[in-house]
Amino acid sequence: MKTHFPFCKGFIMAAALTSIMGLSSCLDDDDENYYNINYPNALVTVKSDANDSFFLQLDDSTTLLPVNLASSPFGDKEVRALANIEEVDEPSGAYTKAVHINWIDSILTKPIATDLGEENDQTYGTDPVEIVKDWVTIAEDGYLTLRFRTVWGAGSQPHFVNLLLGNNPDNPYEVEFRHNAYGDTYGESGDALVAFKLDGLPDTEGKTVKLTLKWKSFSGDKSAEFDYCTRKSLAPQNSAITSVRSNYKLK
The missing domain is CATH 2.40.50.500 (NigD-like N-terminal OB domain)
Structure with missing residues (x-):
């Protein structure tokens, strides 16, 4: 879809x-x-x-x-x-x-994760989520911010969410959302937010391109497109990235 x-x-x-x-x-x-x-x-x-x-x-x-x-x-x-x-x-x-x-x-704010090749599934997981179409699900200012929905149980270990480069030779602006629930897959559904810095993507040189997001949903593989332009330097930036608080256990 x-x-x-x-x-x-x-x-x-x-x-x-x-x-x-x-x-x-x-x-x-x-x-x-x-x-x-x-x-x-x-x-x-x-x-x-x-x-x-x-x-x-x-x-x-x-x-x-x-x-x-x-x-x-x-x-x-x-x-x-x-x-x-x-x-x-x-x-x-x-x-x-x-x-x-x-x-x-x-919001939990992270860089694009390191591609681990054959270990991606084991490390970053393949647990399903739904990406929620909402005003906070957006690509802007060099970030992809996502509201996502999944199942949250009583597991003590935080869910692990990441963004990977798609490694699609035909589309350098393809990324993949990954979710590792560590077996915490029974419970009630709920939403959370995460933002990923997109500085690992090629410079769009001032142009707006289509950014393709792929993810595994509860009904199969899905994708969505966002309008994306490489972040403009409006003021000198501090590039530090941190992972921050969320009521749901995320990392």
């Missing part, structure tokens, strides 16, 4: 990712305020520039200057994150907009 996921940008109010964000399931009397503040409205990359100034990258061309935080809550690590932000009428300097961060929560 081949699915097309359109390129989506901007501040879009997300459906609740309660299993990921750990948000309360009980609404306040002021429902509108609850949704405005407690639900994510931006998917960003948390970065620092050459002067160690903390800023957010909203999409391939929009940078945000947080005015209520002096430093990144994630230290010097570059991560993808969900956030609730408000644009404010304050100077943004070299950045596109100034924003107030109501909250920000990091």
